[in-house]
Amino acid sequence: MIRSLLASFLTTFTVIAAAQDGAIAPAAGFAGLRQGPAGVGWKLIQQYDHSRTYKGLIDAVSGEPISGERARPIQTQIWYPARAQGAPVTYADYVRTEASEEDFTRSTADINAFMVTRRKEVAGRIGAAQAEKVFGQRMWAVRDAASLPGTYPVVIYAPGAGGSGHEPADLGEYLASRGYVVIASRSLGARTRQIEASSDNLDAQMRDIAFLISYAKGLPYADMNRIAVVGWSWGGMANVFAAERDSRIRALVSFDGTREPEYTKQISPFLVTVPWLYIQRRAETVAELSHKGIDTSFSLLNALQYADVYQVTMNPMQHVDFSSDALRKQGPGYFDEYSRTEVEQAYHWTARYLLEFLNATLKNDASARAFLDRKPIDNGVPRHMAKIRHAAAQPGPLPTRESFAEALRRQGFGKAADLYRQLHARDPAFVLSETEINTWGYALMEKSDGLDDAIAIFKFGTSLYPDSFNLFDSLGEALENKHDTAGAIASYRRSLELNPRNTNATAHLAVLAGNQSTAASGL
Helix, strand or coil, rough: HHHHHHHHHHHHHHHHHHCCCCCCCCCHHHHHCCCCCCEEEEEEEEEEEEEECCCEEECCCCCCCCCCCCEEEEECCCCCCEECCCCCCCCHHHHHHHHHHHCCCCCEEEEEEEEHHEEEEEEEHHCCCHHHHHHHHHEEECCCCCCCCEEEEEEEEEEECCCCCCCHHHHHHHHHHHCCCCEECCCCCCCCCCCCCCHHHHHHHHHHHHHHHHCCCCCEEEEEEEEEEECHHHHHHHHHHHHHHCEEEEEEEEEECCCHHHCCCCCCCCCCCCCCCEEECCCCCCHHHCCCCCCCCCCCCHHCCCCCCEEEEECCHHHHHHHHHHCCCHHHHHHCCCHHHHHHHHHHHHHHHHHHCCCCCCCCHHHHHHHHHHHHHHHCCCCCCCEEEEECCCCCCCCCCHHHHHHHHHHHHHHHHHHHHHHHHHHHCCCHHHHHHHHHHHHCCCCCCCCCHHHHHHHHHHHHHHCCCHHHHHHHHHHCCCCCHHHHHHHHHHHHHHCCCCHHHHHHHHHHHHHHHHHCCCC
């Protein structure tokens, strides 16, 4: 086994190294990022989520009936480890994808016109010469390159509100060259291209994340046992909701998100249990936050108890700086307290912390864990640029049904009453209904070795709901199956005391009484 694993490692290493042979040597990436050992492939997939509509029957602008496809468009961008032989794309190739994100039927002429307008916009901000450098920058990715063998952890990226699917292009290439598959799509509103803060638009992006996870299942190089979600701003909040609801997600990263407590208060702090890396802009005072209308009375980061939370503050960065697309296009007047060099350096370290966090959580890399545990300056981060705070997850079972069941499996189902009281005290919202306990007991009885556990659960249920005739009736059946005739008769009789019309208990008692009479007569 050891020899075969070593051989596999050497083969993969050789393939990754060979992937660079014959390829154009990549220039330094944005913000000084360097390509990893693998080449980078990039795909653009135009597909629809046919489970949802995006367009209505009538165009809200023209009033004309809408024709054509009305399902939700999910223009999907994928970066992956590849044999990147061939000409790499330019940054203009990424920007060009914006033109078709909402409408896959746009003509080449329309897309070309879009690019002319976009170039003029950027030139107006940073000058024509600099704009040409931005659009002409050679990237690392080769479109539709052959993927490397093997499977790799999946990173689903959620852009900021209204953000393009190429928003994580730099991060996507950076991660793909180091053994990750990165998938993103535009952050569309529920019905329109633009997004306003609303529960409908939040739900739309959560469902987009779920759609992309489902899509990843069909990629031959995607390891579906190792999934992370990453997002900026609005996307950095939507992915927390996704992690709350999808247990396949094993790691969570937010870039300056979750500043909308009216939404984040809806997230159960007991259901977000995966490691969370939160990288934020420079710290602001309470007065500054209040002036912006941000409610400072609640912080989801502080509310979480069962997740390892790493909170990194990048002092040179403002909110928009977490988008490399936006940062590329900032004019000289944008940079005041910190220079462009310092802000881009902070972006570089943001990408590095993202990589190390993913390596630690998805690849179980001990050196990456050590990186997170050190002070930033000890990792080479310039002094005063960043600080990190780690809040370790609280040990012990969570106040959830799944965690309760897991703890009982380890401690014994006879501990149900005591453990339930502890969890309920920890979170009063954790309540098991009479029906839920009854169903649980029968599910245990169906297991070949679950009868004793079922009896323990029914007994726990009768202690929690002492007036439940149904739970006593169920306990009677379990004891009867255990051949505990005396115990079964006592449970059925208690059930009848609580509900004299319980015909099931009456019938079973008649059988048990008859059996007792037969046994007593020696027949």
